[in-house]
Amino acid sequence: MRAKPELLCPAGDMEKLNMAVLYGADAVYLAGTSFGMRSFAGNFTPDELPKAVAFAHAHGVRVHAAVNTMPRCDEADRLPAYLEQLDAAGVDALILADLGAFTLAGKYAPHCQRHISTQQSIANHVCATAWYELGAQRVVLARELSIGEIAEIRAKVPKELELETFCHGAMCVSYSGRCLLSNYMTGRDSNRGACAQPCRYQYALMEEKRPGEYFPVFEDEKGTYIMNSRDMCMIDHLDDLIRAGVDCFKIEGRAKSSYYAAIVTGAYRHVLDDVYAGREVDITWRDEVEHVSHRRYSTGFYYGEPGQYTASSRYIRDWQICAVVESCDEEGNAVLSLRNKFRVGDEVELVGPDCKPFAWTVTELQDMDGVSITEPRTPQMRFTAKLPGPVPAMSFVRHAVKLSAE
Numbered sequence: 001m002r003a004k005p006e007l008l009c010p011a012g013d014m015e016k017l018n019m020a021v022l023y024g025a026d027a028v029y030l031a032g033t034s035f036g037m038r039s040f041a042g043n044f045t046p047d048e049l050p051k052a053v054a055f056a057h058a059h060g061v062r063v064h065a066a067v068n069t070m071p072r073c074d075e076a077d078r079l080p081a082y083l084e085q086l087d088a089a090g091v092d093a094l095i096l097a098d099l100g101a102f103t104l105a106g107k108y109a110p111h112c113q114r115h116i117s118t119q120q121s122i123a124n125h126v127c128a129t130a131w132y133e134l135g136a137q138r139v140v141l142a143r144e145l146s147i148g149e150i151a152e153i154r155a156k157v158p159k160e161l162e163l164e165t166f167c168h169g170a171m172c173v174s175y176s177g178r179c180l181l182s183n184y185m186t187g188r189d190s191n192r193g194a195c196a197q198p199c200r201y202q203y204a205l206m207e208e209k210r211p212g213e214y215f216p217v218f219e220d221e222k223g224t225y226i227m228n229s230r231d232m233c234m235i236d237h238l239d240d241l242i243r244a245g246v247d248c249f250k251i252e253g254r255a256k257s258s259y260y261a262a263i264v265t266g267a268y269r270h271v272l273d274d275v276y277a278g279r280e281v282d283i284t285w286r287d288e289v290e291h292v293s294h295r296r297y298s299t300g301f302y303y304g305e306p307g308q309y310t311a312s313s314r315y316i317r318d319w320q321i322c323a324v325v326e327s328c329d330e331e332g333n334a335v336l337s338l339r340n341k342f343r344v345g346d347e348v349e350l351v352g353p354d355c356k357p358f359a360w361t362v363t364e365l366q367d368m369d370g371v372s373i374t375e376p377r378t379p380q381m382r383f384t385a386k387l388p389g390p391v392p393a394m395s396f397v398r399h400a401v402k403l404s405a406e
Helices: 014-022 048-058 073-089 099-108 125-134 147-156 181-186 238-244 258-277 283-291
Strands: 006-010 027-030 062-067 093-096 113-116 138-140 162-169 204-206 214-216 231-233 248-251 319-328 333-338 347-352 355-361 365-367 382-386 396-400
Touching: 006 014, 006 258, 014 027, 014 048, 014 258, 048 062, 048 073, 062 073, 073 099, 093 099, 099 113, 125 138, 125 147, 147 162, 147 238, 162 238, 162 258, 238 258, 248 258, 258 283, 258 396, 283 355, 319 347
Parallel strands: 006 027, 006 248, 027 062, 062 093, 093 113, 113 138, 138 162, 162 248
Antiparallel strands: 162 231, 204 214, 319 333, 319 396, 333 382, 347 355, 347 396, 365 382
């Protein structure tokens, strides 16, 4: 039997990295302040990067750094120094898309594995093998492949070459993310980490001789979303991916919240462990992917063409974070930090690292001076509460709330 696939989780900044690590990632992927495909994620400064790597390594978690833009000439000249910085920080692997950057990485980051980004659109065994022969240890396959195609690639490439695929998160309307729509419409380069996601916009038709008169192009009265793609969710099909020979399951989301990084990581951690061990999946953990903000889920291209979903591009938001647990003793005495309003008497849930969600009716709350309060009001305010029992640090207090746009 093949080794259990690695669970690779997003770490857009230090808080998200902490969450991914504590909630069960085998590896995290991040970027510095240059050469990464998510310029709107927090990313890591040269001072933060070694601390991030040290924290991950202390918990037995590998760190992959994205260097997956296509550098211009002046940027290519700066690459050697940046690659040396990543190497010195102890990064385990580099995610690369440009052949020149790949070559430079072999010279200036010799301690880092070289993984080939999905931006290279690897869709066949010949391409995958070519990268392996150039020195790549892993390829991230194009998202447009079916499970059958992945199995065929696995059978035809060297067994030492690792295959990585996405298992969860946002999908792009263009082939493996190669799109110029954002460039044309907003001047923001999607292939350099600045996509404005114009494929999500709601459009109307205007006839040339009738300026200002807009004609709807819709499926219903709410409008159309002609390029709308649903989010991928393969949590119910990890066994199929394992059988196809996938070595690493990747969760998309470096630009998403720390709550997302934590909850989705925890869900896939437990389901993957159950599936690999041949146990029945604990439905509690599988259900956690419904507790984060997401578009309607699909299985991407794994089982054939997913078809176009035209009803809505709106996010489903049925849960909201109230607070994050900073510390908690064995008696349930906890220090928390406020994220959104809640008050004494509210029905909420607690969920944490390796801690199943459970209900709690909020009882007495106190400020840090020990004064009873009905409701903490200041963002990031620290306060104390008596929880029903001990929970790990970085647990969340959340409540059901209808935030989805109608």
